[in-house]
Amino acid sequence: MDSPTPDSVPADELLRLDRQVCFAVHGAARAFDAVYRPLLRELGLTYPQYLVMLALWEHGTLTVKELGLALRLDSGTLSPLLKRLEGAGFVRRERDRRDERSVTVSPTAAGERLREHALGVPREILAATGMDGEGLAEMRASLARLTAALDAVAPGGR
Amino acid sequence: MDSPTPDSVPADELLRLDRQVCFAVHGAARAFDAVYRPLLRELGLTYPQYLVMLALWEHGTLTVKELGLALRLDSGTLSPLLKRLEGAGFVRRERDRRDERSVTVSPTAAGERLREHALGVPREILAATGMDGEGLAEMRASLARLTAALDAVAPGGR
């Protein structure tokens, strides 16, 4: 499954081009972070913690494994993150009695209350992008295709 | 300068949508990392270190300040990173005699030799994206517009 690589372009040239592509993706990711940070700071969350809360608000209870699949994070990232969320009082962790290997994660009452304060975040983010729903959907689709192609090469997902 | 935010869409809905947008960007960035990692591992570089070397191969010598502007990284990230590159023997750091506050960074002979080994990387990345130059250029432009809009809200860049 080879791809269209113009062999006419000198590798020298590509040493600049390839940077711009991946560089643009990383730049956008960090620009997003910079917009999210002050908003989430008021909630006492970081962006990855916010993602976890979004998943829990939607599903109620998830195992660490399920969270990892949903957010593409492994236990090395999730374990300390969840410990901090638990320390902040937003989340409760308990061993699944039917499978003692699993740990279920659920929002506490404080975690549910936090949801109300988070409702305003998405609209501010949307406004900050300066794009409409259509443009964002299109970009999301493009990024999904790109990510899928990259994933096919490097197994990435956990 | 308000943006088109459809107030008809319930915030509830947005709590899922907004995740997908920013989430897709982060996902693509991490998928890129996963493809770069094994390639750069053979060179003894991480991706941010690779970016520094790209900049130095292109410009020969840069100050820490200039590197920070080019890569959007602050001294808190660059200082230890450059120290590791220096420890690996790819880079030389010296105080600028005309302005003792500045530190200039230059590739060593080993750093220059590394460039030859890095020439193959971009083509492999390009192939992994499964996209042609046109598609990538278009995506890059979209991401640049998005990043610019986000930067206007959160000063981000250092």
Next chain:
DNA sequence: TTACATTGAGTTGTACGCAACCGATTGAGA
């Protein structure tokens, strides 16, 4: 020239993200 603000690197502390590994639990085959 002397205060004072500014600039440029560096350091510290916190939080991801990944690789590599560990221990306990569970499942599956001989």
Next chain:
DNA sequence: TCTCAATCGGTTGCGTACAACTCAATGTAA
């Protein structure tokens, strides 16, 4: 049943990234 592989969560170590701070060097205004 008994052994062994697979699964799940956790920990450690390393390398970013950012905020907040320090310190030396430089620029500027009185």
